[in-house]
Amino acid sequence: MATDALQSPVEKPSVQASNLLTWSLLGRFLKWKHSRTAMQIPLLLLAALIVFDGFVGPQLAPKNIATTTAWIHYRGLVVLVLLVAGNLFCMACPFMLPRKIGKHLARALRRGGAGRPWPRWLRSKWLAVALLLLFFWAYEYFDFWASPLWTAWIAAGYFLAAFVIDTVFQGAAFCKYVCPLGQFNLVHAMNSPLEIKVRDHDRCAACQTKDCIQGRDDIPGCELWLFQERKVGNMDCTFCLDCVHACPYDNVGLVARRPAQELWNVSQTRSGLGRFDLRPDLAALIVVLTFGALINAFGMVPPVYALQRRLAEALGTGSEAVVLTLVFVTGMVLLPLGLLAATSALSRRLSSSCESLLQIGTRYAFALVPVSFGMWTAHYIFHFLTGALTIVPVTQDFLRDFGVSWLGEPRWGLGSLVPSAWILPIEMLFLYAGILGSLVAGLQIAQRRYPDRRLALRAALPWLVLVMLIGAASMWLLSQPMEMRGTFMAGG
Amino acid sequence: MRLWRTTGLLVVMLLGVLFVAGCDRRSETNSGDVQVDVEVSPQPLEVGPAQVTVMLRDANDKPIENAAVEVEGNMSHAGMVPVIAEATGGDDGRYVTQDFEFTMAGEWFIIVRATLPDGRTMEQTFDLQSVAGAGGGN
Numbered sequence: 199m200a201t202d203a204l205q206s207p208v209e210k211p212s213v214q215a216s217n218l219l220t221w222s223l224l225g226r227f228l229k230w231k232h233s234r235t236a237m238q239i240p241l242l243l244l245a246a247l248i249v250f251d252g253f254v255g256p257q258l259a260p261k262n263i264a265t266t267t268a269w270i271h272y273r274g275l276v277v278l279v280l281l282v283a284g285n286l287f288c289m290a291c292p293f294m295l296p297r298k299i300g301k302h303l304a305r306a307l308r309r310g311g312a313g314r315p316w317p318r319w320l321r322s323k324w325l326a327v328a329l330l331l332l333f334f335w336a337y338e339y340f341d342f343w344a345s346p347l348w349t350a351w352i353a354a355g356y357f358l359a360a361f362v363i364d365t366v367f368q369g370a371a372f373c374k375y376v377c378p379l380g381q382f383n384l385v386h387a388m389n390s391p392l393e394i395k396v397r398d399h400d401r402c403a404a405c406q407t408k409d410c411i412q413g414r415d416d417i418p419g420c421e422l423w424l425f426q427e428r429k430v431g432n433m434d435c436t437f438c439l440d441c442v443h444a445c446p447y448d449n450v451g452l453v454a455r456r457p458a459q460e461l462w463n464v465s466q467t468r469s470g471l472g473r474f475d476l477r478p479d480l481a482a483l484i485v486v487l488t489f490g491a492l493i494n495a496f497g498m499v500p501p502v503y504a505l506q507r508r509l510a511e512a513l514g515t516g517s518e519a520v521v522l523t524l525v526f527v528t529g530m531v532l533l534p535l536g537l538l539a540a541t542s543a544l545s546r547r548l549s550s551s552c553e554s555l556l557q558i559g560t561r562y563a564f565a566l567v568p569v570s571f572g573m574w575t576a577h578y579i580f581h582f583l584t585g586a587l588t589i590v591p592v593t594q595d596f597l598r599d600f601g602v603s604w605l606g607e608p609r610w611g612l613g614s615l616v617p618s619a620w621i622l623p624i625e626m627l628f629l630y631a632g633i634l635g636s637l638v639a640g641l642q643i644a645q646r647r648y649p650d651r652r653l654a655l656r657a658a659l660p661w662l663v664l665v666m667l668i669g670a671a672s673m674w675l676l677s678q679p680m681e682m683r684g685t686f687m688a689g690g
Numbered sequence: 691m692r693l694w695r696t697t698g699l700l701v702v703m704l705l706g707v708l709f710v711a712g713c714d715r716r717s718e719t720n721s722g723d724v725q726v727d728v729e730v731s732p733q734p735l736e737v738g739p740a741q742v743t744v745m746l747r748d749a750n751d752k753p754i755e756n757a758a759v760e761v762e763g764n765m766s767h768a769g770m771v772p773v774i775a776e777a778t779g780g781d782d783g784r785y786v787t788q789d790f791e792f793t794m795a796g797e798w799f800i801i802v803r804a805t806l807p808d809g810r811t812m813e814q815t816f817d818l819q820s821v822a823g824a825g826g827g828n
Contacts, residue, residue, distance in 0.1 A: 258764065258799070258801075258815070259766055259767060259768040260764050260765060260767070260768050260769065260770050260772065261764075262768070265768040266768040266769060269767075269768050269769070270768050270769040341766070343766075343767055343768065344766040344767060344768075344797075500795070500823060581767075581769050582769075584769060584770075585768065585769020585770060585771075586769075588768070588769050588770070588771065610762075610771070610772050610774060611771060612771070613769070613770070613771035614771070679794075679795060679823050680794070681794070681795040681796040681820075681823070
């Protein structure tokens, strides 16, 4: 337990203002022991509704609550929330509630004993990388966005996976090593303006109990093994607030910061993560998300259909799985590997470095996080802005089927949040911000590696060109007329 | 005590699953003795104005006249605003839309809703071929 000599830190007014936990109502709510559960319950009900309507509702995506909320609202809101705040969706994740029950159940059955440790050979992001690739492929092959049933199965599968994994294993193994949605949030939260961090490091140095990681009383310590004293940035932080509640000195805050700055110092040792530049698995996760943003959008524009047809003809196959796998292996594995290898080689040559290509590629891959986020945001915001209001008639229709008619007849004419002429400029705005963020990150990473500015610029130059190439490809994709297709091989 | 509480919650979740399994709100209805056919022109399908013709016939292959027919065009992706148009006419059981339009390229389906002269209602869904962008070429 805490020593009495330690008291709550006293911050300067400016620092205090940037700590959201000092704000009167919001701070009081977030410091409340059950605040996370209070946020999870509404999302749990929504997830239950998604599963319910996905299984029993009309199997027409635009008429079903499952497909409308999951593919239009969840995705649109998740990027907006990451952009203006932080990883609040992991904070309020409904999949964690049944998992909490599983933890209690397991503890009771084991008479208080701890669960199994997560296998050592799986303690990296490689499993998550493989699951993300599989998810992106399956998204296209099974047309998740067009299928309420698939959407319901995915949500149900998430509940089951989180429940089983976290019941059997210690800590938040599901969040840290498995959850593909979580990996998206964890990586892109590095662009967010809020971070859970220590308010006064001297206070931590004097602390004997380290409750933020050990836990105290009934409050767990960080289950993602991020020790606050040495925690840096948002990577792997689910904003669960356990450390905030566990710290007896009120020394952990939810603090405003400069977005994406945590990407600059990749050689810094971070609690629970180590050094970014020694984590090729993390770099691979970022690369998959970056090129996944391009491939995901490419799947919805006209040129992809011509490419598929040509590939199918050349291979003499009518199998969608074969053509899709070829497109994915090329677009998400071979192309990124080739581009990163070439860029690393050029960077090594220009900076006269003797590091391996893997070391160089791993270091600068972190510069891609902002442009990845920019492209995902642009894409998701398109769907959100064009279709956000469709939830109104879909809900009216749903309630009407259960005899609730006081909301009136479904107003099927509702759809777009803004005039259609605004959408492309808004998309481009997010993309430009992402490109700019990546250019700055690339330069900053190089400057921390090479104190000599000219050498740093030479080392960074190929990466800046790569960012511009990715940005140009994204702009081209966004400027294409989007087509809503249910099957990748359609349009013959 | 905690074990009981946890078990209780699991039972509630199981009951929820059983409740889901017992419900169905899929709305497609057709008594089976009405034959519905749909034609869309111009072909190939393209973004822009189009004409949907609905043909209604009874079990004896006799045209059904004097029905109220509504056509809804929608897309396979959620978040799209449907195109809803009334189909009028009815001579020879043929009902034609006046102001139907494909608003975006991609996969469309059509829902035909009809109130028959005897008061019965029916609804049937038809998948369409892919709609090409304006000017075709896709």
